[in-house]
Amino acid sequence: xxxxxxxxxxxxxxxxxxxxxxxxxxxxxxxxxxxxxxxxxxxxxxxxxxxxxxxxxxxxxxxxxxxxxxxxxxxxxxxxxxxxxxxxxxxxxxxxxxxxxxxxxxxxxxxxxxxxxxxxxxxxxxxxxxxxxxxxxxxxxxxxxxxxxxxxxxxxxxxxxxxxxxxxxxxxxxxxxxxxxxxxxxxxxxxxxxxxxxxxxxxxxxxxxxxxxxxxxxxxxxxxxxxxxxxxxxxxxxxxxxxxxxxxxxxxxxxxxxxxxxxxxxxxxxxxxxxxxxxxxxxxxxxxxxxxxxxxxxxxxxxxxxxxxxxxxxxxxxxxxxxxxxxxxxxxxxxxxxxxxxxxxxxxxxxxxxxxxxxxxxxxxxxxxxxxxxxxxxxxx
Amino acid sequence: xxxxxxxxxxxxxxxxxxxxxxxxxxxxxxxxxxxxxxxxxxxxxxxxxxxxxxxxxxxxxxxxxxxxxxxxxxxxxxxxxx
Numbered sequence: 412x413x414x415x416x417x418x419x420x421x422x423x424x425x426x427x428x429x430x431x432x433x434x435x436x437x438x439x440x441x442x443x444x445x446x447x448x449x450x451x452x453x454x455x456x457x458x459x460x461x462x463x464x465x466x467x468x469x470x471x472x473x474x475x476x477x478x479x480x481x482x483x484x485x486x487x488x489x490x491x492x493x494x495x496x497x498x499x500x501x502x503x504x505x506x507x508x509x510x511x512x513x514x515x516x517x518x519x520x521x522x523x524x525x526x527x528x529x530x531x532x533x534x535x536x537x538x539x540x541x542x543x544x545x546x547x548x549x550x551x552x553x554x555x556x557x558x559x560x561x562x563x564x565x566x567x568x569x570x571x572x573x574x575x576x577x578x579x580x581x582x583x584x585x586x587x588x589x590x591x592x593x594x595x596x597x598x599x600x601x602x603x604x605x606x607x608x609x610x611x612x613x614x615x616x617x618x619x620x621x622x623x624x625x626x627x628x629x630x631x632x633x634x635x636x637x638x639x640x641x642x643x644x645x646x647x648x649x650x651x652x653x654x655x656x657x658x659x660x661x662x663x664x665x666x667x668x669x670x671x672x673x674x675x676x677x678x679x680x681x682x683x684x685x686x687x688x689x690x691x692x693x694x695x696x697x698x699x700x701x702x703x704x705x706x707x708x709x710x711x712x713x714x715x716x717x718x719x720x721x722x723x724x725x726x727x728x729x730x731x732x733x734x735x736x737x738x739x740x741x742x743x744x745x746x747x748x749x750x751x752x753x754x755x756x757x758x759x760x761x762x763x764x765x766x767x768x769x770x771x772x773x774x775x776x777x778x779x780x781x782x783x784x785x786x787x788x789x790x791x792x
Numbered sequence: 793x794x795x796x797x798x799x800x801x802x803x804x805x806x807x808x809x810x811x812x813x814x815x816x817x818x819x820x821x822x823x824x825x826x827x828x829x830x831x832x833x834x835x836x837x838x839x840x841x842x843x844x845x846x847x848x849x850x851x852x853x854x855x856x857x858x859x860x861x862x863x864x865x866x867x868x869x870x871x872x873x874x
Binding site (some may be wrong): 449451452 | 819834835838842846862863864867868871
């Protein structure tokens with residue numbers, strides 16, 4: 412049986428999440444916007460409850476949580492939702508790092524088509540945003556800074572506390588794409604300077620098709636977002652449409668588990684990383700996820716001479732791994748994240764991302780190393 | 793902290809120091825003293841804890857609803873006993 416080691420792409424579903432979701436599919440299937448009978452009222456209560464479970468992780472009030480179809484939509488709402496305000500106030504400068512996910516880069520690029528200017532901030536060789544460069548890029552007309560919490564390819568945690576400090580005197584809105592880190596690294600996104608946070612259900616053992624944008628008030632004001640779609644007043648009018656109660660309840664349960672079981676989960680993934688690092692060291696790889704800076708759920712390595720696709724295929728019967736983000740891996744293009752970290756072409760084209768979780772079964776790391784060693788012998792590297 | 797211990801703590805606090813009325817506290821104490829009856833219903837117990845933490849007699853009063861009232865708690869108890 413192949414062991415699933417692509418949890419950065421999507422995680423397995425926590426059993427209690429599936430159980431909660433079944434309740435709202437089979438029995439309590441009311442519409443949360445129809446609290447005129449028991450079905451609707453209980454659905455509304457379930458949505459409120461989920462909102463509260465998510466809010467607890469970020470230390471905000473539950474009305475700060477706006478449910479979306481996932482982090483991609485949440486990122487779009489955070490970025491494109493500010494377009495009108497930026498235009499009206501002549502603040503048309505936006506900033507992000509060079510290693511953001513496409514779900515942030517592409518909406519920002521879309522803004523540039525309506526007169527906005529975009530600045531990309533470089534990262535250091537560990538894959539962390541260079542805060543000094545960010546500071547120097549800030550302008551009086553900077554409307555938005557968007558940075559990720561944890562990189563999706565390397566698992567590297569970004570310096571959010573330093574960024575918060577740097578932004579303390581600036582009025583720009585700050586959006587954090589927390590799709591990879593939410594529920595795994597708890598502290599950094601509780602910083603009160605962060606205005607908006609995007610999260611996703613399927614990265615934290617919850618369902619696919621649901622996420623949220625969490626908005627935090629600054630000086631008593633929420634970010635001046637405009638909705639991107641029309642058709643109802645759900646989610647404060649920012650995200651119209653019938654709420655998918657089973658998905659929302661599942662996301663809430665996933666958030667609850669993330670908080671309640673944080674320590675035991677952390678211990679499990681850390682022990683997997685220790686074993687993985689010890690085994691993979693035999694291959695003398697280039698490490699793209701420095702342990703001190705990364706979530707313990709990941710290792711991204713490069714094995715120059717062994718093309719990523721060849722390694723993934725050879726490993727397929729033992730472990731399921733990937734090379735880059737799931738959203739770009741089908742293109743087989745070398746990782747722009749590793750390129751931004753200054754990795755050579757030989758390193759970017761031979762990257763492998765191993766990612767696991769507390770539900771991961773035992774991995775035969777000896778077998779993984781043997782397969783890769785054999786490939787190396789064949790390629791003569 | 794175990795879920796039932798947490799439920800007891802918040803119920804006692806709201807009952808003895810807050811505004812949770814006897815008629816609503818009594819059925820919750822029944823749940824607390826019979827945990828074996830409610831095994832596998834963690835989702836609803838957790839919901840009850842959150843509602844007690846946010847209990848506000850006037851939850852329905854304003855334009856927005858950011859608290860839980862006796863109707864919510866009664867409904868959750870009903871689901872627990874189904």
